[in-house]
Amino acid sequence: MSETLTLGKALNLGLRKALESDRKVVVMGEDVGKLGGVFRITDGLQKDFGEQRVIDTPLAESGIIGTAIGLAIRGYRPVCEIQFDGFVYPAYDQIVSQVAKMYYRSRGKVRVPMVIRIPFGGGIGAVEHHSESPEAYFAHTAGLKVVSCASPQDAYWMIQQAIGSDDPIIFLEPKRRYWEKGPVDTSTGIEEAYPLHSSRVVRNGTDATIVAYGPMVRVALDAATAAEPDGRSLEVIDLRSLSPLDLGPVYDSVRRTGRCVVVHEAPSNVSLSSEVAARVTERCFYSLEAPVSRVTGFDVPYPAARVEEEYLPDLDRVLDAVDRSFTY
Amino acid sequence: MANGERDVRPPGMETAGWIPPTNGQELNYVQLLTPDGERVEHPRYSVDFTADEYRGLYRDLVVIRKLDAEATALQRQGELGIWASLLGQEAAQVGSGRALRPQDMAFPTYREHGVLYCRGIDPIMPLGLFRGVDQGAWDSSLHRFHMYTIVIGAQTLHATGYAMGITMDGRVGNDDGEAVIAYFGDGASSQGDVNEAFVWASVFNAPVVFFCQNNQYAISEPLERQTRVPLYQRARGFGFPGVRVDGNDVLATYAVTRAALDSARHGQGPMLIEAYTYRMGAHTTSDDPTRYRIASEVEAWQARDPIMRMRLMLERENLASPDFFADVDSHAAKQAVELRERVLALPDPEPLSIFDFTYPNGDPLVAEQREQFAAYLASFADLGGIDGGERR
Numbered sequence: 001m002s003e004t005l006t007l008g009k010a011l012n013l014g015l016r017k018a019l020e021s022d023r024k025v026v027v028m029g030e031d032v033g034k035l036g037g038v039f040r041i042t043d044g045l046q047k048d049f050g051e052q053r054v055i056d057t058p059l060a061e062s063g064i065i066g067t068a069i070g071l072a073i074r075g076y077r078p079v080c081e082i083q084f085d086g087f088v089y090p091a092y093d094q095i096v097s098q099v100a101k102m103y104y105r106s107r108g109k110v111r112v113p114m115v116i117r118i119p120f121g122g123g124i125g126a127v128e129h130h131s132e133s134p135e136a137y138f139a140h141t142a143g144l145k146v147v148s149c150a151s152p153q154d155a156y157w158m159i160q161q162a163i164g165s166d167d168p169i170i171f172l173e174p175k176r177r178y179w180e181k182g183p184v185d186t187s188t189g190i191e192e193a194y195p196l197h198s199s200r201v202v203r204n205g206t207d208a209t210i211v212a213y214g215p216m217v218r219v220a221l222d223a224a225t226a227a228e229p230d231g232r233s234l235e236v237i238d239l240r241s242l243s244p245l246d247l248g249p250v251y252d253s254v255r256r257t258g259r260c261v262v263v264h265e266a267p268s269n270v271s272l273s274s275e276v277a278a279r280v281t282e283r284c285f286y287s288l289e290a291p292v293s294r295v296t297g298f299d300v301p302y303p304a305a306r307v308e309e310e311y312l313p314d315l316d317r318v319l320d321a322v323d324r325s326f327t328y
Numbered sequence: 329m330a331n332g333e334r335d336v337r338p339p340g341m342e343t344a345g346w347i348p349p350t351n352g353q354e355l356n357y358v359q360l361l362t363p364d365g366e367r368v369e370h371p372r373y374s375v376d377f378t379a380d381e382y383r384g385l386y387r388d389l390v391v392i393r394k395l396d397a398e399a400t401a402l403q404r405q406g407e408l409g410i411w412a413s414l415l416g417q418e419a420a421q422v423g424s425g426r427a428l429r430p431q432d433m434a435f436p437t438y439r440e441h442g443v444l445y446c447r448g449i450d451p452i453m454p455l456g457l458f459r460g461v462d463q464g465a466w467d468s469s470l471h472r473f474h475m476y477t478i479v480i481g482a483q484t485l486h487a488t489g490y491a492m493g494i495t496m497d498g499r500v501g502n503d504d505g506e507a508v509i510a511y512f513g514d515g516a517s518s519q520g521d522v523n524e525a526f527v528w529a530s531v532f533n534a535p536v537v538f539f540c541q542n543n544q545y546a547i548s549e550p551l552e553r554q555t556r557v558p559l560y561q562r563a564r565g566f567g568f569p570g571v572r573v574d575g576n577d578v579l580a581t582y583a584v585t586r587a588a589l590d591s592a593r594h595g596q597g598p599m600l601i602e603a604y605t606y607r608m609g610a611h612t613t614s615d616d617p618t619r620y621r622i623a624s625e626v627e628a629w630q631a632r633d634p635i636m637r638m639r640l641m642l643e644r645e646n647l648a649s650p651d652f653f654a655d656v657d658s659h660a661a662k663q664a665v666e667l668r669e670r671v672l673a674l675p676d677p678e679p680l681s682i683f684d685f686t687y688p689n690g691d692p693l694v695a696e697q698r699e700q701f702a703a704y705l706a707s708f709a710d711l712g713g714i715d716g717g718e719r720r
Contacts, residue, residue, distance in 0.1 A: 026496075052496050058531060063485055063524035070489020073474070076496070094521070097479050098486070105463035106475060108685045142686055142694075166688035244691050 001187040008178035010152035011041050013186070014159035015079065019049050025163055026071060028055040029064060029081030029117075038083060039119060039178055061091035065116065069098055072112045079163055085120040086129025092137070099168045100143030113166040115159075119175035120148075121215040121265050123312055125305040132302060133266035135214075138170045139243035139275075146242040147196060148172040150217035152182040154240065157193035165196065172242075174215035197241040199249050205235035208259040208322050211250055211276055213239040216263045216313060223318035232322065242272055250276070251283045258289035259325045263313050268296040290328035293321045356558070357572040357604050360579040363632045365640025373583040379647045385578050386642060387656050388422045389635045392442040394660035395451050398667055399441075399458070403613045407671055408458045412439045416576070416608030419634030420541050422446060423581025424509065424603070427589060430472070431506045435487035438476040439541075440511050447473040451663075455671050462677065481519035484510045484538065488525045491534035491592075500535050505593030508536040509585070515546025517562065518554045526566040526598075535592035537585065538563075538600045541575060543607035548620040563600035575605030576634040606632070679705060 005013070018025050027042055027049075033056035036043030046054035057064050061082060068078035082088045088095075095116065102112045122131030139146045145167045149155040155173070162169040194200065202217065203224050212220040217238045224234035235253050239245065254260050260280050262273035277292035295313045303311050358373050377385070396414050403411040414421060421442030428434060434443055441454050444466075453466045457476060464475040477483035487510030499506045516522050517540060529536050542559055544551050555562070563570030573584040581603055588599040606629040610617050617626075642648040683698035 058524070058527045060520075060524040060527065062521055063528055066482065066485025066521055066524070067489030067492060067528050070486040070491070071493045071496075072489075073468075073486060074490045074493030074497070076493055090520075093479065094482065094485065098477075098482055103688060104685045106468070106685075107462065107465060108688075109467050109469070110475070111688055113688075145687070145691075244693055246692075 002183045002185045004181050005152045005156070005184045006179050006181050007149070007152045007155045007174070008039055008041055010156040010182075010184050011149075011159055011173065012043055012045075013184075014156045015042060015045060016048075018079070018160050018163040019045060019053060022077060022163075023053075024075060025077045025079060026053050026055065027079045027081070028057050028068060030057055030059055030083050032056060032081050037081065039175065041117075041119075041173070041178075042081070061087055061089075062094050065091040065094040065099065065114075068114055069094065069102070069112060072114055073110060077113045077115075077163060079115045079117060082116060082118045084130045085118055085132035085134055088116075088118055088134055091116075095138070095144070095170075096141045100141050102143075104143055111166050112168050114168045115162045115171050116169070117159075117171045117173060119178070120172045121174050121176055122302060122308050123176040123215065125308070127305070128302070131308065133264065133297065135170075135172055135242050136266060136271050139272060144168055144170055144243065145197070146170045146172065147240060148174065148214040148242060149240070150174060150177070150202075150212075150214055150238050152180075152184045154194070154238075156184045156186065157190070158196055158240070160190055161193060161196040164190065172214055176215050177218065180218070197244055197246055199237055199239045199241065199246040201235060201249055201253065202238045203234070203236040205233040205257070207233045207257055208235070208261060208325060209250060209253040209257045210234050210236045210261050210263060210318065210322075211239060211273075212236065212263040213242060213272070214264070216265060219313060219315055220263055220318060223315040223322075226315055227319055227322065234322065239272075239276075245275065245279070247276065247279055247283070250280060254280055254284040255287040258287055259322070260284075260288070260292045261295060261318065261321045261325060262292065263295045263318055265297050265312055267299040268294050269299045271296060290325040293325055295321045355572065355574075355604060357574045357602075358580045358584050359574040359577050360583060361577045361637055361641055363576070363637050365637045365642075365644050367579075367641065367645075370580070370583075373580065373587060375579045375583050382638075382642060382647050383652060385422060385426065385582075386635070386638045386648070387659070388426070388442075388446065389418045389578060389638060390656050391660045391663055392422065392445050393418050393635060394664045395445070395667055396441060398664040399455055400609070400613060402455070402668065402671055403458070408455060408613075409460050410612050410614055411458050412612045413609035414439050414442055416606045416629065416634070417541055417543060418442055419578035419638075420575040420581055420603040420605045423578040424511075424539055424585040424601075427582050427585035428472075428509060429507075429589065429593075431504065432589060432593075433472045433474070433487075433490055433506065433508045435474045435483040435490070435508065435510045436476055437480075437483065437511050437513065437516070438478050439513075440476075443511065444473055447471045449473060451667060452670050452674075455667070456674055459671060459674060461674050481512050481516035481522040481525075484512055484516070484522045484525035485528070488528045488532075488534050488536050491529065491536035491598075492532050494535050495532070500593060500595045502594065503590075505535065505595070507589040507592040508534075509589065510536055510538050512538070512540055513546060514540065514542040514544065514551050514554050514559060515549065516540075517559055526563070526568075526600075529598035530567045533595070533597040535595070536598050537588045537592055538598060539585065540600065540602045541605055542602050543575075543605050545607050545611070545617075545621070547611040547615060548617075558602070560600055560602035563598075568598045568600065570600035570602065572602040572604055575603030576632050576637070578634060578638060605634075
């Protein structure tokens with residue numbers, strides 16, 4: 001059965017299902033309880049599951065993650081919310097020094113089955129620290145997995161899969177897409193859902209492979225739609241999992257198209273697109289007609305809201321990159 | 329004192345070497361056993377041990393000091409990469425360690441080898457960590473003693489979250505309730521995480537005892553670089569009780585910790601215990617305390633030794649024969665020799681084991697790297713030579 005839901009509502013329903021199916025799941029973060037979250041992602045959950053399972057925490061990110069580690073050691077499955085991307089940094093030490101390493105250093109005796117939900121990305125006209133793309137800091141950290149949903153369907157299932165996984169997972173939610181609607185099939189079981197760490201071809205094409213994730217999947221699809229009347233057929237792949245990367249479908253695609261463009265909001269220097277470009281070049285060297293190109297935010301701090309649209313990749317910049325790829 | 333509640337070093341004495349007052353009143357701490365081995369009473373705290381139990385505490389103190397000294401020696405001989413000695417802090421660790429009930433959980437720093445011993449963990453475990461064969465291999469759930477945490481103060485949040493889990497499990501409110509002890513030092517009390525742990529513990533009424541071993545130094549930085557107020561009083565600002573105990577008095581430390589844990593397990597929430605003690609050795613074997621403290625200060629604390637006062641008490645109260653002390657010494661010496669032999673026999677980990685346990689569900693990149701590295705290592709075997717190939 002398919003419903004049309006916003007991405008935010010899909011997350012809300014997915015969280016509800018997770019809370020229903022395992023009483024060890026605990027949701028915690030600033031304003032997640034009574035308010036239902038500043039984006040209403042946890043709306044209604046505290047009312048139905050109680051204050052011990054949906055917890056309004058004190059205002060300290062390191063404390064949220066650190067106490068969640070203790071809960072995990074005690075046998076709980078914490079789902080932590082960091083209210084905005086730019087506020088994850090106070091928790092960074094607990095995440096990379098503790099969450100990421102606990103299983104390894106204990107030689108498998110201590111698991112931290114934690115999900116850290118973070119609304120990320122820009123395009124919402126916000127003040128500083130509310131439009132960041134910190135995914136590279138976490139993808140670079142061994143011991144963490146990082147995923148990003150781009151559609152309501154993926155939001156609904158990926159949040160449940162992440163909560164069910166014993167790996168610690170950074171769950172990046174494209175906040176500018178929270179209000180966009182899409183079909184969600186809630187009728188299948190979780191076992192039949194598309195695998196959490198698999199990438200997905202979201203549009204077939206023949207002339208170039210556009211690789212994106214999170215908020216930029218929509219931009220890539222819009223670029224492909226715009227390119228069609230000009231006779232360009234673009235294949236769009238949603239990475240979905242940033243660590244581990246599932247690049248098999250990307251390699252298959254590039255071996256057919258010969259051209260690859262990677263799109264993300266985060267700056268280019270030492271980014272996810274650097275990693276994708278390196279690996280695609282290693283594996284598809286003889287298939288490439290042009291270098292892998294990258295359409296990214298600039299290597300400056302995220303700018304003021306009135307000029308953020310100049311910073312953020314849009315469909316024109318994606319098409320421009322595709323055009324330049326064809327000059328080779 | 330002229331400065332009211334502040335008992336930091338008097339002006340002008342900062343670099344002269346501080347002679348601690350011998351009178352427990354000035355430091356406002358709980359004491360049941362003086363440095364001279366005399367029993368004193370306290371209106372609120374007391375212990376009631378059998379002769380065997382008193383002797384047992386003494387034995388614990390001596391054994392852990394001996395094992396700690398052996399570890400320091402092993403480091404000097406290149407068998408351990410580094411060692412963080414607990415010298416001088418034996419009473420704080422045995423007193424609190426023995427106060428834990430079997431169902432309680434402890435979150436240590438990286439110096440609580442005495443508590444580890446009291447929890448029944450094989451004393452070779454921390455030596456494996458400091459030798460570098462592993463990163464702390466004991467099963468923390470089996471012994472209710474978590475792994476060592478080297479990031480200063482981080483474990484106080486883990487302890488608090490665990491304690492919140494105890495409440496959520498409904499395991500507070502009676503004698504069988506569970507409590508948590510979170511160890512940290514005077515330096516750690518400045519860390520944001522420790523203060524955030526105090527916030528969480530207070531607002532969620534978590535069953536956690538924060539046990540601060542104030543050993544007067546954070547590497548080279550003295551107490552007054554971390555606080556302008558006695559550490560036990562910090563708790564008041566967060567809304568829970570704090571008490572200072574003579575950390576070199578195993579009886580008082582036991583009594584105060586036992587009371588705090590029992591209060592927590594009955595649902596009365598967190599407490600802060602400041603165990604006032606002294607780091608007789610260096611911060612670690614890489615440290616040189618002569619660069620920042622003077623001999624007379626160390627000597628003054630030597631006179632407050634935790635083990636000497638227990639011995640004097642046992643002798644004074646005829647709780648132990650002369651043979652007993654000799655037996656304890658020889659038992660401790662034997663333990664130390666055995667520990668040494670076992671450390672020297674610890675095998676290095678297999679190279680490919682570095683890829684294990686990165687993720688519960690594994691990871692394709694890690695698996696790929698493991699495969700590639702295994703092939704790389706195997707390629708040296710193909711080069712021939714007496715042992716196969718040698719990597720340069």
